[in-house]
Amino acid sequence: MEPEIENQNRRCPRLGSPVPLSYCMKCNDNHRPCGKVIDCWWEFFDIKSYLEKNLSTEDFTELVNQKPQDKITSILELIEKAKNR
Ligand code: SF4
Structure with missing residues (x-):
């Protein structure tokens, strides 16, 4: 992952706080990208x-x-994930 892109942050609409793209790329099951990664980052x-x-x-x-x-x-799904942590 290119470092300048990896370190870029945006406010996550699910978490309500800033997250780097590196988080979005691995936060789903089996370290796969979030399903909203295109919606959140296209701009x-x-x-x-x-x-x-x-x-x-x-x-x-x-x-x-x-x-x-x-x-x-x-x-x-978010509630279920939180219960499993
Ligand atoms: S891609 Fe997913 S984790 Fe990343 S900011 Fe959007 S909703 Fe949050």
């Missing part, structure tokens, strides 16, 4: 090209093609 730089370059073809395709979750599903 800062060309995140799609970055993901295409840094993920396997399979992971990139899965991320780009995933269906957005409704808010209730996202919240329930």
Whole structure:
């Protein structure tokens, strides 16, 4: 990961605090990227090209093609993850 991009921060809408891209790239199950990584980072730089370059073809395709979750599903998943920590 390029250091200048890795160290860039943005406010996470889920956590309510700043997070670096390096966090977003590994915060999902099995250290995979957050499902909102494209939505959250497209205004800062060309995140799609970055993901295409840094993920396997399979992971990139899965991320780009995933269906957005409704808010209730996202919240329930976050609660479940918090319980397991
Ligand atoms: S990509 Fe995920 S972890 Fe990163 S800022 Fe967005 S919602 Fe938060």
